[in-house]
Structures are given as C-alpha cells and as structure tokens.
Amino acid sequence: MKNLIQSFALLFALTTIFSCQAPATETAIDMDAVRAEIQAMEDAFAAASNARDAEAQVAYYADDANSLVPDMPTLVGKEAILARAKAEMAENPDQKGNISFEIIDLYAAGDIAVEVGKWTYTPEGGEASTGKFMSLFEKRDGKYICIRDIFNSDAKDKDNDDDDHDHDDGEDDDKEEGS
Numbered sequence: 001m002k003n004l005i006q007s008f009a010l011l012f013a014l015t016t017i018f019s020c021q022a023p024a025t026e027t028a029i030d031m032d033a034v035r036a037e038i039q040a041m042e043d044a045f046a047a048a049s050n051a052r053d054a055e056a057q058v059a060y061y062a063d064d065a066n067s068l069v070p071d072m073p074t075l076v077g078k079e080a081i082l083a084r085a086k087a088e089m090a091e092n093p094d095q096k097g098n099i100s101f102e103i104i105d106l107y108a109a110g111d112i113a114v115e116v117g118k119w120t121y122t123p124e125g126g127e128a129s130t131g132k133f134m135s136l137f138e139k140r141d142g143k144y145i146c147i148r149d150i151f152n153s154d155a156k157d158k159d160n161d162d163d164d165h166d167h168d169d170g171e172d173d174d175k176e177e178g179s
Contacts, residue, residue, distance in 0.1 A: 029108045037144055038115055038137065042101035049099050054085035061146050062138070068150035097123035101133075111139035119151070130154045 041060055048056035058081050061067070067075040067084075075081045089095075098121070105116040115135045122128040133151035137144040 031106065031108060034108045034113055034144070035103060035106055038106060038113060038135075039103055041144065041146070042103070042117070046099050046101055050097070052089050054082055054089055057085050058082045061149075062140065065145075065147050065149075068148070070152045095123065097121055097126070104132075113137040113139075113144055129156075 045057060045060045048054075048059070058078055061078045061081055063078045065078055065081060067081050069075060069084065072084075075084055100120050102118045102120075103115055104118055107114045113136075115133075115137065117133050117135070119131050119133060120128055121130075131151060131153040133149060135146050136148040138147045139145075
C-alpha cells in the first residue's frame with residue numbers, strides 16, 4: 001500500500017511539473033512571404049495554362065491532390081488532374097487566351113495555408129469571364145504545394161443591368177428602392 005501511495009505522489013508531482021510549464025511557442029508566420037510564394041505558384045499555373053502546357057500546369061499539385069472541378073466527379077491524384085488538363089486542351093486545340101489569378105484572402109497556420117482567389121479569363125478576341133476558387137496548401141519539404149482545390153465560374157448577368165440577378169425589372173437590383 002505504501003508503494004501505491006508513493007507511486008500516486010510521484011505521478012501527481014510529475015503531472016504538476018509538466019502542466020505548469022509554459023506551452024511551446026508557435027513560430028510566427030511571415031504572411032508576406034507566404035503570399036509571395038502562393039502568388040508565384042498562381043502565376044506559374046497561369047503561364048502554363050496560357051502556354052497550354054499541361055505538364056507545367058500540374059506542377060502546382062501534390063501527387064495526392066484532389067481537385068473538385070465543376071460538373072464532374074472529384075479528380076483524385078495528380079495523374080487524374082493531368083489527364084483532365086490534357087483532355088481539355090485536346091478538345092479545344094485552337095483555344096487561345098489569357099488567364100490570371102488574384103489572391104483575395106490568405107490564411108496560414110503551421111504547415112497549412114488556405115487561399116481564396118479570383119480568376120479572370122479572356123479568350124483571344126472575346127469577352128472576359130471571371131470566377132472564384134479556393135486552394136488548400138500544405139508545406140512539404142519547405143515549400144507549399146496544393147493538396148485540394150475547388151473552383152467555378154461567376155454567373156453571367158443575363159439581363160445586362162449591372163447586377164448578378166437573372167430578372168429584368170428595369171431597375172438595378174443592387175440599388176435600394178426609392179433611390
């Protein structure tokens with residue numbers, strides 16, 4: 001019984017010692033550096049897309065990445081993402097244009113970063129379209145790599161009254177009544 005009491009006393013003492021220690025401090029994240037790294041990745045993705053280079057385009061993704069593309073099942077793995085990029089380019093061999101990506105919000109903690117962004121695509125000789133995306137990055141071997149992404153297009157303003165609603169009542173739907 002004496003050994004049991006001594007064991008509990010030792011356990012209590014160790015628990016007290018370790019619980020009173022200051023928590024490990026997390027290294028501050030240089031958000032300007034994270035932003036610059038992610039924007040450089042977006043710029044490289046855009047350059048590869050504009051050059052219609054599927055191999056360079058998928059350098060953005062980790063081997064185990066998932067891409068949640070519109071109107072199709074989730075693409076699982078870099079090879080599936082590459083296959084889709086090649087197929088899309090093959091379906092539209094003469095399509096030329098310019099795409100760009102802009103970071104709207106960026107969050108980072110530990111080895112994870114989340115980007116919310118806007119894309120703009122202008123086909124050669126055509127009208128620009130826009131959309132939004134979200135990408136999840138993980139720092140691996142000292143560099144961020146995309147492990148998940150999702151994107152879609154913005155709705156077109158079908159009634160041309162400077163809002164995003166599909167009905168035309170003669171008014172700009174973003175304005176308040178009576179103004």
